[in-house]
Amino acid sequence: MKIGIVGVGFSEFGIHREPFYNVAFTAAKRALEDAGIDRGEVDSFILGGYDNLGVGRTISNMYAAPAAGAYLRHEIRVSDDALFALPLALMRLKSRSDVTMLLAFGHSSETPVELVELQSLDPFFHRPLNLTLPAFFAMQSYAYRERYNVEEEKLAEVVVRMRDNGSENPLAFLKDKVKVEDVMNSEFVSYPLRKLEMAEWCDGCVALILAEETIARRISDNIVWVDGVGWSVENYYFDREFHKLPFVTKSAEMAFRMARKDRKGVEALEICDLTADHHCMILEALGFAEEGRGWEYNGDVNSSGGALCTNAYGSTGAFLLANLAMRIRKGEVSCGLVQSMSGYAQRSCTAILEG
Amino acid sequence: MRVAVVGFGQTPFKTKRKDKTHPEIVFEAINSALEHAGLELKDIEAVVYGCMDPFDGIYCPERWDSTACGLEKPIMKISTGGTTGMTTALAAHEHVASGLFDLVMAVCVQRVGECVDAQPVLNTAVDPIYERHSGLGAIHIAAFQATAYMAKYGATEEDLAWVSVKDHKNALKNPYAHIKMDVGVDDVLNSKVVCSPLKLLECCPRSDGAAAVIFASEDLAKKIRDNPAWVVAETTISDSYYLGDRLSFAEWDSLAIAGRRLFRDAGIENPAKDIDVAELYSAFTIQEILELEALGFAEKGRGKDFAREGVTFIDGDMPTNPSGGVLCTNPIGATGLVRFGEAALQVMGEAANQVDGAEVALSHAWGGTLQFHTLAVLSSNKKLG
Amino acid sequence: MEIKEFEVWWKIPFKHSAGIHATKFFEGLKDRKILGVRCEKCGRVLVPPRAFCERCHVETNEWVEVKDEGVVETLTVTYMKFTGLPDPPYAVGVVKLDGADTGMLCFLGGVDLSDWRKVHETFKPGTRVRAVWKEEREGKITDILYFEPSK
Numbered sequence: 001m002k003i004g005i006v007g008v009g010f011s012e013f014g015i016h017r018e019p020f021y022n023v024a025f026t027a028a029k030r031a032l033e034d035a036g037i038d039r040g041e042v043d044s045f046i047l048g049g050y051d052n053l054g055v056g057r058t059i060s061n062m063y064a065a066p067a068a069g070a071y072l073r074h075e076i077r078v079s080d081d082a083l084f085a086l087p088l089a090l091m092r093l094k095s096r097s098d099v100t101m102l103l104a105f106g107h108s109s110e111t112p113v114e115l116v117e118l119q120s121l122d123p124f125f126h127r128p129l130n131l132t133l134p135a136f137f138a139m140q141s142y143a144y145r146e147r148y149n150v151e152e153e154k155l156a157e158v159v160v161r162m163r164d165n166g167s168e169n170p171l172a173f174l175k176d177k178v179k180v181e182d183v184m185n186s187e188f189v190s191y192p193l194r195k196l197e198m199a200e201w202c203d204g205c206v207a208l209i210l211a212e213e214t215i216a217r218r219i220s221d222n223i224v225w226v227d228g229v230g231w232s233v234e235n236y237y238f239d240r241e242f243h244k245l246p247f248v249t250k251s252a253e254m255a256f257r258m259a260r261k262d263r264k265g266v267e268a269l270e271i272c273d274l275t276a277d278h279h280c281m282i283l284e285a286l287g288f289a290e291e292g293r294g295w296e297y298n299g300d301v302n303s304s305g306g307a308l309c310t311n312a313y314g315s316t317g318a319f320l321l322a323n324l325a326m327r328i329r330k331g332e333v334s335c336g337l338v339q340s341m342s343g344y345a346q347r348s349c350t351a352i353l354e355g
Numbered sequence: 356m357r358v359a360v361v362g363f364g365q366t367p368f369k370t371k372r373k374d375k376t377h378p379e380i381v382f383e384a385i386n387s388a389l390e391h392a393g394l395e396l397k398d399i400e401a402v403v404y405g406c407m408d409p410f411d412g413i414y415c416p417e418r419w420d421s422t423a424c425g426l427e428k429p430i431m432k433i434s435t436g437g438t439t440g441m442t443t444a445l446a447a448h449e450h451v452a453s454g455l456f457d458l459v460m461a462v463c464v465q466r467v468g469e470c471v472d473a474q475p476v477l478n479t480a481v482d483p484i485y486e487r488h489s490g491l492g493a494i495h496i497a498a499f500q501a502t503a504y505m506a507k508y509g510a511t512e513e514d515l516a517w518v519s520v521k522d523h524k525n526a527l528k529n530p531y532a533h534i535k536m537d538v539g540v541d542d543v544l545n546s547k548v549v550c551s552p553l554k555l556l557e558c559c560p561r562s563d564g565a566a567a568v569i570f571a572s573e574d575l576a577k578k579i580r581d582n583p584a585w586v587v588a589e590t591t592i593s594d595s596y597y598l599g600d601r602l603s604f605a606e607w608d609s610l611a612i613a614g615r616r617l618f619r620d621a622g623i624e625n626p627a628k629d630i631d632v633a634e635l636y637s638a639f640t641i642q643e644i645l646e647l648e649a650l651g652f653a654e655k656g657r658g659k660d661f662a663r664e665g666v667t668f669i670d671g672d673m674p675t676n677p678s679g680g681v682l683c684t685n686p687i688g689a690t691g692l693v694r695f696g697e698a699a700l701q702v703m704g705e706a707a708n709q710v711d712g713a714e715v716a717l718s719h720a721w722g723g724t725l726q727f728h729t730l731a732v733l734s735s736n737k738k739l740g
Numbered sequence: 741m742e743i744k745e746f747e748v749w750w751k752i753p754f755k756h757s758a759g760i761h762a763t764k765f766f767e768g769l770k771d772r773k774i775l776g777v778r779c780e781k782c783g784r785v786l787v788p789p790r791a792f793c794e795r796c797h798v799e800t801n802e803w804v805e806v807k808d809e810g811v812v813e814t815l816t817v818t819y820m821k822f823t824g825l826p827d828p829p830y831a832v833g834v835v836k837l838d839g840a841d842t843g844m845l846c847f848l849g850g851v852d853l854s855d856w857r858k859v860h861e862t863f864k865p866g867t868r869v870r871a872v873w874k875e876e877r878e879g880k881i882t883d884i885l886y887f888e889p890s891k
Contacts, residue, residue, distance in 0.1 A: 234426075
């Protein structure tokens, strides 16, 4: 029993003056229009996105559920980066749903994200040290660069490539190109990470309509199949290596196993490069580049611009997923992998899509 | 694909478990469930975790608690307000029902005692643009229900008080319940008015603890125990957000709609007759009354009489909350899972306060500003439905 | 050994964007106007106004002014002090304004709140009430001080 994507809807990704639920409404409407169905034909709504501090409202799905169209219908929310909602959507479709909407909501502009993320640290050992997300990512960057002797220029080139891709993607948030000098002269956020080496926060929502195969074929002639999903978690305590992301490897292994595929079949990647160093580490963890050499990967990666161009707190993974799905639909590639991450580089979700 | 509950564990609920940190409480509940099922953590293939972050003062506590759930397992976080406990169970159930996994654990934790005062936290759920200034918390919303119901059906304060008497009496038999106090109607009526007409003894406590439920696919479930609790049906519903949208505060129509769907899925034509016991999310006395009527156990306006007449007591025709319910134990994000687990114990025949011969149980949770409901039917007989 | 306890405060600032619809509503309050939107599909007038009708899942852009008086649907008087919430006693309720199809959360006042039974009698569901406006209005929800019984 295959599960496929039959509709996709994006809101603009930028800084919104409307509350997140109104932005979500736009994405949901567009996805329904794209699939050519009404909200009444959707029997399940799986929301993905952060709660309380993430958007300043506790039980944020109270607002997002009606926006998705879940009025008097089944609705549930995965409280994480929205790619993590995809496995639940898949499972629901396999067990009892005909048509499911996955609605991803991301909103950063109202929120002091670094301060919010800091509250996820335990109040005894880690929070009092004010270890913010950028500081932690910087520790990872430092470990990576030291371990593999990676010059900063190489990482700047990664950023340039990603920003080039973003400039060609009308859906991306950051559409300006940058030069190597711009990156290497940008201010330090937390040594050694510079501002332009890090993803910038924005707002935006994505909705996808998924259906079980028999019904999917009635809705669309151009279905993007979700062949496999995988998700895994790293240790919370710093009893872990900083230059590697083994939990990304595990999430991918699970997805490949479910899809009964291997790396060779994958033509395009969309990965959650919250920093230029993560871009490299993720490619290495996924096995598409050798250890320490992710920066020289010249395959099809992040044609959307990646997280480095579009990072809406909560919907980044779904943005990457939807971009990949659109490419497969257009026939640009026939098989791709999308990966997302959350927490202090602690949790990862991976999915394999096919046309 | 038939799925059953093969294990349920909980921690004894207290105002504050000073002896344990967040992941340590989760660890305790997980071990309790594993012991009940006769399994080890390595047997569990995936974990679904639920919690309402802000009460515990930890943002995304699943990150910290994943250390207690078995690192590297696929762990998914669910958070849907008060229904979290049951939507976590629902998601775990779907992990198995989908055929992707055979043995999955749902675990929920809530340490409301870590938060000095729960109402301001609940106030952060209320829309900051139009409504938060009103100082609304959960008690106010239940008070709205009580005021409307009493005006419409002539219910008395005493009618409501009887629900509290029943729940407290039941809790005395439950070793895990938080509040263990034998109360009489006068005790309830004389307790301080919090949000009129509701008084202190008509309101739930703030509880600290965790619960875990283990789900198994059909063949595996039969190997693990000879009395699994089969999940016959489950459903969840979501209404619009604004409190003022509710057609009436004297009825809970969104619950009635969810109930209809549930009973249809479960093949139950006469809920009052076919359901032997119900664990309802009644955090305030009035809510049980509304829930009884919405689910068809009582006719409109008659729910107010059930406790007073003994119908909902353990030896009555429609026993509810034999565990003592939410009125005596409320670890908010975990409460739904405790309801579900207690319902499972009833049909397993292993509950501390067992309803004689219970074969079919209903479990319920609500959340938001009266916005969400999640329901499930469990049975000892897998032929049902 | 006594277990340590750490006192921690969350002091996290948010700047919530009200969006077009709520902003228009608040501007209306300055002129003692209460605005709602009518859904073109189901015809319901929704107060407070919102960008879309949940039932029909369509955008709502037809503005309607509703009266500043209406009917009490329910209420409660709070007597306990909760951290960071208003000092008791205060009364909140849901009022369905004339012309609106949904109720609105608001304060009730203008009466002695010490005996809740009296307050519940004065404001019992079905009672007509009307808004008491602040003299100097700022375009905030508190421009309506409370609703009192209509004489």
